[in-house]
Amino acid sequence: MQNTAVAQLFARAAEHAVEFRAGLPKRPQRPLQTYAQALAGFDAPTPEAGTEAQIVLEDLVARAEPGLHAMAGPRFFGWVIGNSHPMGVAADFLTSAWGQNAGNHTATPAAAACETVAMRWLLDILDLPRESSVGFVSGATMAGFVGLAAARSELLRRLGWDVEADGLFGAPPITVLIGAEAHITVFTALQYLGLGRQRVIRIPVDGQGRMLPDAFALAMRNAMQDPAVIVVTQAGQLNTGAFDPHRAIIAEARRHKNVWVHVDGAFGLWARACPMRAPLAEGVELADSWSTDGHKWLQTPYDCGFAIMRDAEAHRRAMTIAASYLPPVAAGERDPSHFVPELSRRARGFAVWAMLKHLGRDGVAAMVERHCRYAALLAEKLRDEKDKGIAVLNDVVLNQVIVRFGADRAPEAGDAATAETIAAIQRDGTCFAGGAQWQGRMVMRLSVIGASTSENDVLHSAEAIIKAWRGVHAAA
Numbered sequence: 027m028q029n030t031a032v033a034q035l036f037a038r039a040a041e042h043a044v045e046f047r048a049g050l051p052k053r054p055q056r057p058l059q060t061y062a063q064a065l066a067g068f069d070a071p072t073p074e075a076g077t078e079a080q081i082v083l084e085d086l087v088a089r090a091e092p093g094l095h096a097m098a099g100p101r102f103f104g105w106v107i108g109n110s111h112p113m114g115v116a117a118d119f120l121t122s123a124w125g126q127n128a129g130n131h132t133a134t135p136a137a138a139a140c141e142t143v144a145m146r147w148l149l150d151i152l153d154l155p156r157e158s159s160v161g162f163v164s165g166a167t168m169a170g171f172v173g174l175a176a177a178r179s180e181l182l183r184r185l186g187w188d189v190e191a192d193g194l195f196g197a198p199p200i201t202v203l204i205g206a207e208a209h210i211t212v213f214t215a216l217q218y219l220g221l222g223r224q225r226v227i228r229i230p231v232d233g234q235g236r237m238l239p240d241a242f243a244l245a246m247r248n249a250m251q252d253p254a255v256i257v258v259t260q261a262g263q264l265n266t267g268a269f270d271p272h273r274a275i276i277a278e279a280r281r282h283k284n285v286w287v288h289v290d291g292a293f294g295l296w297a298r299a300c301p302m303r304a305p306l307a308e309g310v311e312l313a314d315s316w317s318t319d320g321h322k323w324l325q326t327p328y329d330c331g332f333a334i335m336r337d338a339e340a341h342r343r344a345m346t347i348a349a350s351y352l353p354p355v356a357a358g359e360r361d362p363s364h365f366v367p368e369l370s371r372r373a374r375g376f377a378v379w380a381m382l383k384h385l386g387r388d389g390v391a392a393m394v395e396r397h398c399r400y401a402a403l404l405a406e407k408l409r410d411e412k413d414k415g416i417a418v419l420n421d422v423v424l425n426q427v428i429v430r431f432g433a434d435r436a437p438e439a440g441d442a443a444t445a446e447t448i449a450a451i452q453r454d455g456t457c458f459a460g461g462a463q464w465q466g467r468m469v470m471r472l473s474v475i476g477a478s479t480s481e482n483d484v485l486h487s488a489e490a491i492i493k494a495w496r497g498v499h500a501a502a
Contacts, residue, residue, distance in 0.1 A: 148334075152295060235266050
């Protein structure tokens with residue numbers, strides 16, 4: 027393409043992006059199409075001949091926009107995902123335009139250097155051991171995979187087994203202790219690593235999803251003769267936002283001679299960046315590895331996550347891909363591909379660096395605290411209706427609120443009322459909230475984490491939720 031045509035194409039794409047973002051507050055906070063409708067809109071025979079770029083762009087926008095969710099909107103509370111902040115999006119535009127494969131530091135020195143500095147800033151803001159290594163991965167799911175891969179590698183190495191060379195056949199067994207309310211992605215990572223999603227010891231939890239210290243201590247005593255133990259904790263339970271008692275759990279775990287503690291902190295780890303919320307994550311820094319997302323509280327575009335390891339050598343051993351055609355790494359240099367399970371990958375460091383530079387330590391802290399305050403406000407407004415059948419089920423310590431409708435009814439009737447209310451909220455479109463199963467019962471989960479969300483958005487959403495419930499209640 028000629029430079030003029032490229033400039034026009036990029037400019038028009040930017041115009042569409044601006045128009046989409048500008049329209050989000052006014053549109054329903056949900057897709058306007060179902061999957062079936064979106065599929066019908068895209069469905070067509072395989073193209074036999076090419077089409078001019080500007081026409082393709084307009085066609086893509088026309089077909090895609092009705093099926094796009096308002097995830098970057100101010101009243102999206104359905105899942106724990108950020109807004110894709112404009113600063114991060116702008117950096118991501120350039121990342122795509124620059125077309126850098128962040129596989130190694132020789133081929134893409136700027137991408138590698140930017141990632142190295144962003145890593146240092148990240149460790150400082152999260153107040154984790156500064157000697158730690160960080161892999162820039164696609165999200166917390168893959169970050170957990172990397173952390174547990176390093177755990178598997180190091181624990182077996184200490185027992186004289188090279189899992190990278192010899193695999194798991196005949197290897198000493200590894201016992202995994204994990205909370206009963208751990209996130210499903212951790213079990214998936216264990217599945218991928220050959221450790222098994224069911225071959226774990228589930229530790230009982232309290233009403234907020236926190237591991238019970240006495241139950242954990244008993245499980246650790248029973249595991250003292252096992253060759254190796256991985257302990258998986260949570261910093262921010264997906265539904266309640268609760269934190270495991272890390273100081274007590276890690277102290278107990280360290281009694282074992284061959285143990286690794288991994289913290290699943292997909293969003294809750296960011297509490298450490300906020301002085302008012304940091305006490306929730308007390309003791310987290312004593313672990314061996316941590317996983318968290320950039321596309322949650324840091325508001326980077328998709329995809330972005332961080333696999334953080336205290337032992338950089340164990341991290342590198344589990345992930346390094348070596349080949350004769352790849353450039354060597356000199357002492358003191360950091361090659362991005364040595365800390366992730368990808369060789370070819372997006373240069374995620376640019377958007378991370380841009381967001382950390384734009385927000386600064388104070389901006390990250392203020393955003394976390396603002397969202398936690400908004401979640402408490404939302405819960406307060408809903409609790410005002412407790413005499414009318416609305417119950418907030420969790421202690422709102424972070425940004426998560428779980429709600430049950432028909433709380434004064436029989437359990438099955440309450441499940442039905444909650445499901446009906448969620449459906450009514452989604453039809454209305456003022457805000458978006460989703461459902462979940464919490465300790466055997468249906469709940470509505472609200473995650474307040476969008477950078478564009480204001481206090482008025484929270485108050486407006488609370489009114490819409492209460493109105494939807496009153497409609498369901500009146501029809502019963």
